[in-house]
Amino acid sequence: MSDTNEPLVRFVDVQKSYDGVTLVVKKFNLDMQKGEFLTMLGPSGSGKTTCLMMLAGFEPATHGEIFLQGQPINNVPPHKRGIGMVFQNYALFPHMTVAENLAFPLQVRNMSKSDTEDRVNKALDMVQLGEFGGRRPAQLSGGQQQRVAVARALVFDPDVVLMDEPLGALDKNLREQMQYEIKHIHENLGITVLYVTHDQSEALTMSNRIAVFDDGVVQQLAPPSTLYEKPENAFVAQFIGENNVLSGNVISIDGDSCHVDVGNNRSVHALKVNVNNVGDTSTLSIRPERVVLNPGSEYNNVFEGKVEELIYLGDHIRTRMVVCDDSDFIVKVPNSGELGQLREGDTVKVGWKMEDCRALD
């Protein structure tokens, strides 16, 4: 990534409405540095693709300004923005060969035949399809077609590459393989990528930063580890990774921590993140892997839990328990052999630390 302060892409108070009434994107602000891999993550209809299309120029912003390399581009047509795009359905020209598909963006840029040929060959080598230049898209697998689409988006050295759920049509194994390939291409070429997906694992694998969208608003914009470890609200905590949720009212606040009553005179000591006053309702977020069975004295929160279901997953046993009246409380018990005696219906002590439990909105 570039160290300069001037962002390559900047959204300033951008809003979008299709009907003039409902905002599908609400006051979107984003700075994206050159060389960054930024993912917009969110459920369907959250506004992430709309933001991508506004940057591409296929959707006009209803309000706000979009900048590319410091220049406002709201009134710049798509073909003058110098942006490469990759789509979920590959969007290749079906009757052209792979090499012709790659050469086309260069031909419309009036590149010479020899330069075009060089670039096409390099792009094909980059996506490991050097031998497939003469084939038509229909003669390739889904993964190979998507690689061609990636190569086509990169072949003309765009300022930014936009990827709209590019791996959505691939099966799980291929998707995971392609995630690494795209990540490596990004690292090797130092290109700037704005990526849209609803798949959190995809976002966590590839991104420098992730913008989590919901209802047209960015809920949190942070690196993957921060999003997972320090979600700022209940939506992010739920959307990124697995999460145990307990609900209650704040009964006391002490600096960075607070106590939340979760019912039946049970009080949970939690990190104060998104609560302000005593009496506020709060959602407590605890990651399953941060909960331990039979906790030691260093654990601030210790409760009784009843084992409801045990699912063997190899490296750990996914244990569903009833804890603080929540019957979907998940604990990931490491498969160390020591807890092999755990049976459904058993009652055990469970515990977690205050700093692993976040009191959110």
Place this chain on the structure above:
Amino acid sequence: MKALIVMYKEIVDNLRDRQTFFYALLFGPVLLPLIIGGSLVASFKQFAIDFDEVTELAIVNETAAPNLVAFLYSNNVDVITAPDEVEAAVRAGDIMIALEIPDEFGEQLRKANPAPLTLYVNDADKDSTRAARKISALVSGYKNTINSLRMQHRGIDPQVFNSIELTEFDVSEDGSSGQLLASILPFLFIMSMIMGGFYLAIDTTAGERERMSLEPLLALPLDRADVVYGKFGATLCFVLMSSCLTVLSIYALFQFFPTELISGGLRFDGSTLVKAFLLVSPLTVFLSAALITVSAYTRSTKEAQTYLGLMMIVPMAPFFLLQFFSLGASTWSMALPMLSQYQLLEKVVLQDDINQWHALLSVGGTLLAGLLLLRLATKLYRRDRILM
């Protein structure tokens, strides 16, 4: 220049598409004229009576009317002896047609009474009905001869009963079958032009939107007008190729067309077809623009096929208009695309003189309409909802 790159891409892309290739360069210009021309020949042959052709006729009791049998024989009727179950044999198709002569045939003739004859024909069999028409015509001729002889025998001039003789003189010199043939030529041209650009227009606009390859195209440094002109150019090439092939196939078709079915005034020779092609060629611009515009308006291939399918009916409108109404060439009709070409091409085929002002008006009106449609297509492509 960039429009040419898009055009080249679309042409190459679609030449490799078998469906487009089949409809543009095979179905429209080759198969369609063959189908329509073949149907016409079959239809004309069905209704025409060929007195030179030898027709086989089974006769029951042929000895009862030797003169009639001799008359039929002298008019290329090959008489055979009928089987016992003559009605069943005609119905089964064992014999095409049969004539039953009763024993009293000669007696009735001698008494100057109407002499009965029964003709067995199978109306469900086209060969049988065609043969029946010929036999009926011959028997009718034989009857007229006898009638004349009877009157002369009684000292009466047969002309006494011919009080009025009306002669109809067809000044068109081509007759109604000629008129139909003359209308067929523009119909074939226009249909094959539409077929030529039909799938390409759908594929390059609605099809591209549907498979979402329009986004990467519009993201390239190409003005929307370049994109539209490129797609229009590709469609125009296919439409032109299709119409050139139509000229060749119509030329070839009329080489094999029975000359007796083409009235004297009609011409389908090389120079006539070239002249017709030149007059109809502005329609390539109009129809290509229309195909692109309609496709650009639609959101999916299916929708485009529905709309363009309806567009196929449009060329039929002038065809039926001219078949059922007497529309003379006028300033207003010459300004209308398709109608003007129908009227001009009819004149070309019928060897009538063409008013140069009319030809100019037809070319100008058609090109202007095409350019307006092209402008509309460009406007449609500039909309934000082109990708929605």
